Amino acid sequence: MSRRRTVATGGAFVVGFLVVGIATTALLDPYVWPSLVVGIPAGIVAGVVAALAVRLSS
Numbered sequence: 001m002s003r004r005r006t007v008a009t010g011g012a013f014v015v016g017f018l019v020v021g022i023a024t025t026a027l028l029d030p031y032v033w034p035s036l037v038v039g040i041p042a043g044i045v046a047g048v049v050a051a052l053a054v055r056l057s058s
Contacts, residue, residue, distance in 0.1 A: 016050030
């Protein structure tokens with residue numbers, strides 16, 4: 001695997017994790033007290049899906 005592909009895969013994971021994790025935490029904050037407990041696993045799942053999508057498309 002090339003360095004460029006590795007960096008793209010890692011970047012996709014980080015961006016997916018941050019966007020979905022922060023958005024989920026912010027949206028659930030008024031309704032669920034430990035919204036971060038829901039946001040972090042959702043971000044991890046989104047990051048893995050994004051990383052797999054980038055890896056399989058290249």
